[in-house]
Amino acid sequence: MTVTPTPAEVRQSEVGRARRRKEDARLVTGQTRWTDNIQAPGLLHIAFLRSPMAHARITRVDVSAAREMPGVVAAFSGADFGAEQGSLPCAWPVTEDIVIPDHPPMATETVRYVGEAVACVVATDRYRAADALEAIEIDYEPLPPVLDLEKALDADSPLVHDAGNRAYTWTLSNGDVEAAFRDAPVVISRTFRQQRLIPAAMEPRAVVVTPLGDEYTVHTSTQIPHILRFLLASVTGVPEHRLRVIAPDVGGGFGSKLQCTAEEVLCLLAAKRLGRPVKWTESRSEGNLTVHHGRDQLQRVQIAAEADGRLRGMKIDLLADMGAYLMLVTPGIPLLGAFMYNGVYKMAAYDFRCTGVFTTKMPTDAYRGAGRPEATFAIERLMDELAAEIGVDPVEVRRRNWITHGEFPYDTVAGLTYDSGDYEAATEKALQLFGYDKLRAEQKDRRDRGDTVQLGIGISTYTEMCGLAPSRVLGQLGNASGGWEQADVRVLPTGKVEVATGATPHGQGHVTAWSQIAADALGVPFEDVSVVYGDTAVVPRGWDTYGSRSLAIGGVAVHLACEKVKEKARRVAAHLMEIDPGDLEYAEGAFRVRGAPAEQGRSIQELAAAVFNAHDMPEGIEPRLDSSATFDPANFSFPHGTHLCAVEVDTETGFTKIRSYVAVDDVGTVVNPLIVDGQVHGGIAQGIGQALYEEAVHDAEGNLLTTTLADYLVPSAADLPAFVTGRTETPATSNPLGVKGVGEAGTIASTPAVVNGIVDALRHLGVRDVQMPCTPERVWRAIGGAS
Amino acid sequence: MAKINVNVDGVGHEEEVEPRLLLVHFLRDRLGKVGTPVGCDTGNCGACTISMNGKSVKSCSVLAVQADGAHLVTVEGLASNGDRHPLQKAFHEEHGLQCGYCTPGMLMAALDLLKENPDPAEEDIRAGLEGNLCRCTGYVNIVRAVQRAAREMAGERP
Structure with a gap:
């Protein structure tokens, strides 16, 4: 029997509502829990002496004078910690013959990048700790730096590690690539440089380790308290069950806090030695030097196509800068791109090769998008070049190649199965919001007039794999992580x-x-739900937040745990109402006999109280109304969308201004449109940062020159336009909520949209590429070089 | 050591400080006013922005001794009588924050901006907040929040 609820009974769905965030009230009033806020009786401050050389042998370290400085409690060299400091972990050995060098948290014999910790001081306040660093005596014997990705592989290159500068070579191949390129009517070859980026989360890292007997509480600005707990245990030998890791308020991460850092290990060891709480807060310049960097790849890319632009195949040959060591997932980052170079397009053959290269620079690792922005940049730049080559509109060349809505689920040439998507709808909506035809007309007009300010239109029709997840797939890729997520729900x-x-x-x-x-799942008020997280003593299990996985894995786990709670409540309700559980239905937060009025039911609140006092419980039900659930999906989620960027390029100065930016994203079912828009906005800003402003620059000796936010240009409000966002909703089929990840989509999509726009503005002047970041100087030189 | 007198969010303090002590460290480490965070050390990010005698300053670039005799307002003193300031409400309504680390500085810089220009256009807000960096929001909703607060402060419906 179907009962139609009266309007009063229809509860507005929470999923889909632009709920204002519960997090905000305290953040806007300064009631925060940043790690650096922590004060404790007897708290000591640690400061690190860092290598001023990119590559050198340490011939002498003497910390004795530092120990005599006022307020200094201890000073340590790497040798003082000896074997106890272990080796920082790499959890993603991507090939069997990969070279994973020993990575002591504090260098003992050789330094391999500027900023590597060589000694530390522990003192009663942060100023005294910094003062005492100057009393440390240390001698270096310089070794030649290794800074160039290509030259590092030459036979006569100096070596970063004795085992050679090649960390690994990883390949993926499908179809007959040689046949695809043989006699192809069109072949486009390009070399792109993905410059090195600095993640620059606004909160600098901070760590506080508090000992209590043989137990240690580690507060740290991390994305991964759960993962870090067992990593710290395995590195330091402190047993996992004597470690509690807390990530309190964390001020942004973008992948940079997905790490087991030298400082976390060394603070733990210092606290263990001294039996007192130890705190470290990095300065911004320390952060720019020693928070792992992102990107840094040299991409040699080729596509072969028919005369009408239909793709035949693709060849990718990458050199990826690992930096001096392999950190948590360093070698795997470029391989997350290996599955995405084909983008939203169909082709028969694909060949991918990536060589990881050691240099004497800070290691690279995850940064928003992690491998996928690099891949998306390459294919989307190539599609524009293909369009120009065959003389069709760049939107049209994409239409001729993309997977059509009716073709899903689709097995791609790179070996993934895209479960769902509607590239036609997203593109159509984006073109409308953007006013594409009108802008093309203006572009033609400016070209005809020979305007000094030229208009360019950049397009990016991206997809990405995210919601890092299927545990089985991570295992197949050699990643030591699991990919499930878990939630406990307690009434x-x-x-x-x-x-x-x-x-x-x-x-x-x-x-x-x-x-x-x-x-929604429990039919209770939004205000009645609280969420706890980020403390291994409060939430013992989890795989934390990265790879746009939280909602598509962790959010789904919440939903599943609620369903289990309801099933338990159903048995209690049936027992109390003396009725068969199957005769009950759940609506409006209460179980009631099918078709009966709501007020005759038993609410979840009543049932919680009944379970708690356990006066009258059914057989076999424990007295708590709670449940745990884990979710481990069978597939990644594949958000997609179309981003359009209009740029105005001053051909006399090379200055690029973004005039308008439209993003239509399909992230499946939207739980909160406000949060989704916010993720897209911030993602776009970071992708624009790569396209126009950001680059970690080293001098010929390997010194980082961009150590402050005056030198490393994180975009400000004045650098960016208002972004226009739109959405299509094609639910994911890999989870019961239909949701996809959104954390990285904006960053993945926007970089090629901007650079395509710049090249489009200048193509009639002969410009075919501009290296990122597209600074005025680079754009100006590209114009000069082309004409 | 030097003796300084400062009023912070309505409370007077008399403290002995080292001449080199940064104002932001004085606030955070000595007074426990941890609502004001440090984001760089070079005056570029603006996270540590507070109001000093009615003008916004970056408290990482001011020495505590320079604040002797000053009236300081931090994000913790922005609300009055338990009512959140229109800027605080607007940042919440417009989703003008994500991690929240830049937010105290954004609020205090926006406060100064609106004092000088109560009805700013979008480009005025973008230029006015150029010295405050946010890595999460892309600034779209921060601009909207400042516009919303301006409307409320002008007595209009936000």
Whole structure:
């Protein structure tokens, strides 16, 4: 029997509502829990002496004079920690013959990048600790730096590690690539440089380690408290069950806090030695030097196509700069791109090769998008070049090649199965919002007039694999991580709901979104749900937050745990109502006999109280209304979309101004449109940063020159336009909520949209590429070089 | 050591400080006013922005001794009588923050901006907040929030 609820009974769905964030109230009033806020009786401050040389042998370290400085409690060299400091972990050995060098948290014999820690001082305040660093005596014997990716592989190159400068070569191949290129009517070859980036989260890293007997509480600005707990245990030998890791408020990460850092290990060791709490807060210049960097690849890319632009195949040959060591997932980052170079397009043959190269620079690792922005940049730049080569509109060449809506699920040439998508709809919507035809007309007009300011239109029709996830696939790729996520849902005796999530937020808005999911599933008010996270003593299990995985894995786990809670509540309700559980239905937060009025039912709050006092429970039900669930999907999620960027390029100065930017993204079911827009906005800004402003620059000796935010140009409000966002909603089929990740999409999509726009503005002047970041000087030189 | 007198968010403090002590470290480490964070050390990011005698300053670039005799307002003193300031409400309404680390400085810089220009156009806001960096939001909603607060402060419906 179907019962039509009266309007009053129809509860507005929480999922899909632009709920204002629960996180905000305290953040806007300064009630925060940043790690650097922590004060404790007897708290000591640690400061690190860092190598001023990119490559050198340490011939002498003497910390004795530092120990005599006022306020200094201890000073340590790497040798003082000896074997106890272990080796920082690499959890992604991508090939069997990969070279994973020993990576002591504090260098003992050789330094391999500027900024590598060589000694430390522990003192009563941060100023005294910094003062005492100057009393440390250390001698170096310089070794030649290794800075150039290509030259590093020459036979006569100096070596970063004795085993050679090649860390690994990883390949992927499908179809007959040689046949695809043989006699191809069109072949486009390009070399792109993905410059080295600095993630630059606004909160500098900070660590506080508090000992209590043989137990240690580690507060740290990390994305991964759960992963870090077992990594710290394995590096230092402190047993996992004597370690508690807490990520309190974390001020942005973007992949940079997905790491087991030297400083975390060394603070733990110092606290263990001294039996007192130890704190470290990095300065921004320390952060620019020693927070792992992102990107840094040399891409040699080729596509072969028919005369009408239909793709035949693709060849990718990458050199990826690992930096001096392999950190947590360093070698795997470029390979996350290996599956994405084909983008949204169909082709028969694909060949991918990546060689990881050691240099004497800070190691690279995950940075927003991680491998996928590089791949998307390459294919989207190539599609524009292909369009120009065959003389069709860049939108048209994409239409001729993309997977059509009716072809999903689609097995790609790179070996993935894209479950769903609607590239036609997203592109159509973006073109409309952008006013594409009008802008093309203006572009023609400016060209005809020979305007000194030329208009360019950049397009990027991207997709990406995210929601890093299927544990089975991670295992096949050699990644030591699991990919599931877990949630506990507890209905408290008063009927309030507590959700404990293993996905650890650092600004995204998990508390709000998880409250929406739980409120819908349990039929309780949004306000009645609270969310706890980020503390291994409160939430013992989880795989944390990165790879746009939180909602598509962790959010789904919340939903599943709520369903299990309801099933338990159903048995209790049936027992109390003396009725068969199958005769009950759940609506409006209560179980009732099918078709009966709501007020005759038993609410989840009543049931929680009944379970708590356990006066009258059915056989075999434990007295708590809670449940745990884990979710491990069978596939990644594949958000996609179309981004359009109009740029005005001053041909006399080379200055690029973004005039308008439209992003239509398909992230499946939207839980909170406000948060989704925010993720897209921030992602676009970071991608624009790569296209126009950001680059980690080293001098010929390997010194980082961009150590401050005056030198490393994070975009400001004045550098960016208002972004226009739109959406299409094609639900993912790999999870019951239909959601896809959104954290990285904007960054992945926007970089090629901007650079395509610049090249489009200048193509009639003969410009075919501009290296990133497209500074006025580079653009100006490209114009001069072309004409 | 030097003795300084400062009023912070309505409370007077008399403290002995080293001449080299940064104002932001004085606030955070000595007074426990941890609502004001440090984002760089070079005056570029603006996270540590506070109001000093009615003007916004970056407290990482001011020595505590320079604040002797000053009236300081931090993000913790922005609300009055338990009512959040229109800027605080607007940042919440417009989703003008994500991680929240830049937010105290954004709010204090925006406060100064609106004092000088109560009805700013979008480009005025973007130029006015150029010295405050945010890595999360792409600034779209920060601009909207400042516009919203300006409307409320002008007595209009936000």
